[in-house]
Amino acid sequence: MDRLVDINRLAEILSVKPATIYGWVHEGYIPHIKLGKLVRFSVKEVEEWLKDKRRRGRKNRVPEVELVSKGRRPIKMT
Template structure:
């Protein structure tokens, strides 16, 4: 296997890229290790009971109104798909300092940076 040489300036971006690849591998491993469960629909009450923080109905209505939570609407009834809710919950993870710094560095590189960098 060929080794790639990185300059010091390229290192944050390389670490960020490696972190993304490791995250993708973790997702694949988790998918393979967990038994496949058929997706299911929640009504509002079922969703409130399912959420880790046991949110109240008014709280969920606020999230729906603000388009913060994935929702399906049939007439006046709200429905939530378990797989979408699980993904939404996972996306709420806060980024580490290293991830944020690498993204900022990547952004600056794409935008040409400052001070001629």
């Protein structure tokens, strides 16, 4: 079985305040498990969730630009 942690432990792991975690739970933003009134988090699921939230740095991004000349259609460049 996967390891479960409470809100305080997850907040410590992610270096955020417990209130932030409570907000994420309320919004349905972060995967969690409700056991009656208790809220627990699967460490494995949170790690996967974090991988999905990872973004590329600016150097790896290709800017999307539209060029418009007077009287012409926009040219989309990526």
